[in-house]
Amino acid sequence: MKKIIALGILALSIAGTASAQVKPEDQIRYRQAGYSFMSWNMGKIKGSLEGQYNDQQVQAAANAIAAIAGSGMSVLYGPGTEKNIGNIKTRVKPEFFDPANAQDVGKIATEFNAAATSLAKAAAEGDKAAVQKAFGETGAGCKACHDKYRAD
């Protein structure tokens, strides 16, 4: 768990220098793009788990999810991104930005990253049972954040 938290802090520090130039509306766009693209790839893995297992497709999809999850998206929640900006809508709840929840948000993000990394590892090893388990954990990570911090 210490290692996971350290990774989370590392991810934040990796990302820390990058966002200054990105406008708030673009931060919202980019974070939504990341989640949307992960969603497509989760769908492909789901299809493979429920139908005929396509090893290479699962690997490619899991790599995309893990790499997006590990790309330092926390910087895309900068000041000004807590509400709609013109046509750019966001469903993030104010609670997400409450410093009292920072630790909880960080924990969810770190566990999500860890699950996505496990998913990519299981996929690379072609271990369908492990993929199934890590897929469930990754999906649970999505849901944990949506349930608490995303408006319907």
Place this chain on the structure above:
Amino acid sequence: MKKIIALGILALSIAGTASAQVKPEDQIRYRQAGYSFMSWNMGKIKGSLEGQYNDQQVQAAANAIAAIAGSGMSVLYGPGTEKNIGNIKTRVKPEFFDPANAQDVGKIATEFNAAATSLAKAAAEGDKAAVQKAFGETGAGCKACHDKYRAD
């Protein structure tokens, strides 16, 4: 070159089974999400090359670009995705879907994937000069497609 083409064909076959269930408007959304997220990560690498080089940020960004590029996005250009669908706008040109251009489109995609893979490899090795070179080639791959197949 044979290997690159083989990889391209492989990428197509990996992706081939996955798109049947994805609605055309979602195919457009997902492909735009992928390009948008790659664009953010290209920007981070550019910032690192032009300013203070952040090894871990470049690695994370290059991994995201390579994994998205390698995720089989060609299936996101299915029937019905050649034009706007309601509010979902696309700038793809009809020429992109012309069978006469299939080989050219495949070549651009395959070379782009190869450049993105080189970028991730160079980043993993911490070789800034190689990152610079592969970053240029990756950007050239974006531009090659935009110039020919994307409307302004």
